[in-house]
Amino acid sequence: ENPHLIDAKNYFLFSFYTRGMNYMDMLKLRWDDIRNDRIVYTRSKTGKRFVIKVLQPVQEILDYYKTLPNNTGYVFPLLLKENMTAMQIEHRKDKTLKKYNRDLKEIANTQGINTKITSYVARHSYATFLKEKNVSTDKISESMGHANLQVTMNYLKSFSNDDIDDSNDKLIEL
Numbered sequence: 290e291n292p293h294l295i296d297a298k299n300y301f302l303f304s305f306y307t308r309g310m311n312y313m314d315m316l317k318l319r320w321d322d323i324r325n326d327r328i329v330y331t332r333s334k335t336g337k338r339f340v341i342k343v344l345q346p347v348q349e350i351l352d353y354y355k356t357l358p359n360n361t362g363y364v365f366p367l368l369l370k371e372n373m374t375a376m377q378i379e380h381r382k383d384k385t386l387k388k389y390n391r392d393l394k395e396i397a398n399t400q401g402i403n404t405k406i407t408s409y410v411a412r413h414s415y416a417t418f419l420k421e422k423n424v425s426t427d428k429i430s431e432s433m434g435h436a437n438l439q440v441t442m443n444y445l446k447s448f449s450n451d452d453i454d455d456s457n458d459k460l461i462e463l
Contacts (some may be wrong), residue, residue: 297392300365301348301411306347308339308432309412312389316382318364323351337434386419420445 304310313333322330328341341455367385387409390407419429
């Protein structure tokens, strides 16, 4: 119903399924970074190298962008020409990120979501989802490339009261 929101939906899901890949890294992701069933890239913020398995939802998104006309080696239609300076890339990132976040807000509104949705929600959701599936905080931290566990803890929302009540009930189970 809203074809102008397809990119925002795809970027959000791509980020979620690629361990919360940061927007700047998505912006700079090149087709050459995809090797067989892996995405291999170096995170802009930390310089850490990532090797991420391409899950089926990610492959579907890649297949979609592969069919679009593209005059660059970039996966997503965000950087529209090659050999941009760092300042040009930063300016383009700011401009496209604002549009992306506006589009996410529109998606949220169309779906009756009252929570503020931004590009970083995909990253936080990835961490929270794994936490709720009982993946250790150490593994979540490593998968996201955090320098320490405290950074990861900042991503993880608090347990709900129901979760804590369920844990408390174990005190009387014999």
